[in-house]
Amino acid sequence: GPVMGEVRNITVQGMFIHCVERLSANDTYRFLIKPPGEEIAIMGKLLWSNLESAVGRDILKGMGFSFVKVNEVHEELLWEAIQKYVEK
Numbered sequence: 001g002p003v004m005g006e007v008r009n010i011t012v013q014g015m016f017i018h019c020v021e022r023l024s025a026n027d028t029y030r031f032l033i034k035p036p037g038e039e040i041a042i043m044g045k046l047l048w049s050n051l052e053s054a055v056g057r058d059i060l061k062g063m064g065f066s067f068v069k070v071n072e073v074h075e076e077l078l079w080e081a082i083q084k085y086v087e088k
Contacts, residue, residue: 005062007033012079014044014066022051028068035081042078043069 005019023046033040044065054061070078
């Protein structure tokens with residue numbers, strides 16, 4: 001089912017998501033990234049998680065994903081959303 005998280009770092013190659021749900025390493029997941037006024041669908045592979053190592057430490061818990069499938073239209077929307085964020 002759906003898992004909610006917050007993107008904390010994103011590039012056109014991948015992203016870090018702050019989330020405490022445990023997902024399976026090396027599995028591929030479908031994401032809906034929702035910058036203001038847009039909805040971008042992306043497939044990403046879970047590369048790493050710090051959920052275990054973050055226990056008892058003052059670090060942001062989450063997971064790193066590499067994008068594996070982005071259609072051309074959504075890739076352009078993603079690039080534009082990242083540019084708008086960087087400009088802020």
